[in-house]
């Protein structure tokens with residue numbers, strides 16, 4: 001297994017991985033219509049993370065089987081097209097950075113890939129002088145983040161187009 005920074009050429013493959021990951025892993029925690037709406041409206045690689053060099057992929061035999069990133073920008077969730085303006089930067093002295101867009105291929109779930117990506121992101125955020133991290137976790141991923149020392153701050157609903165709301169938990173960790 002190898003971790004490396006995501007490149008623009010990876011985005012099409014990661015988008016397919018995201019759909020497979022959501023469809024396979026979310027049905028236990030969301031209604032099937034929520035999963036369908038999430039796939040249609042909410043997800044897709046955030047191009048800003050790729051541009052900022054803060055998005056990583058995990059490869060097995062040169063196939064990307066997982067992706068995850070962190071961000072020094074305000075945006076905390078959702079996709080972000082290639083032509084959208086960048087959201088403002090956060091101040092490491094007073095603000096929390098973000099953990100963003102973690103997805104593992106369902107065929108490789110529970111084999112430590114998400115954990116490797118998370119440690120890589122936390123190390124990079126520390127190097128950038130952040131002392132705290134916040135994220136919005138899908139209901140399915142809450143045990144994963146709890147296992148890594150994150151605390152639940154409270155439930156949230158993320159609004160998307162067409163009035164669709166995704167139920168998530170806001171979580172935080174001191175780095």
Ligand SMILES: CC(C)(COP(=O)(O)OP(=O)(O)OC[C@H]1O[C@@H](n2cnc3c(N)ncnc32)[C@H](O)[C@@H]1OP(=O)(O)O)[C@@H](O)C(=O)NCCC(=O)NCCS
Nearest residue numbers: 102103104109110111112113114115137138141143144147
């Ligand atoms: C959340 C996710 C990225 C975790 O990736 P992963 O590679 O399977 O996680 P790991 O194998 O590193 O898990 C580490 C530990 O976290 C906990 N954990 C992970 N997934 C869990 C689950 N579904 N249920 C309970 N605990 C879980 C366990 O303690 C696990 O250790 P164990 O397998 O030895 O018991 C993956 O399940 C995923 O892609 N989910 C769908 C997309 C998603 O919702 N992403 C989060 C966006 S915020």
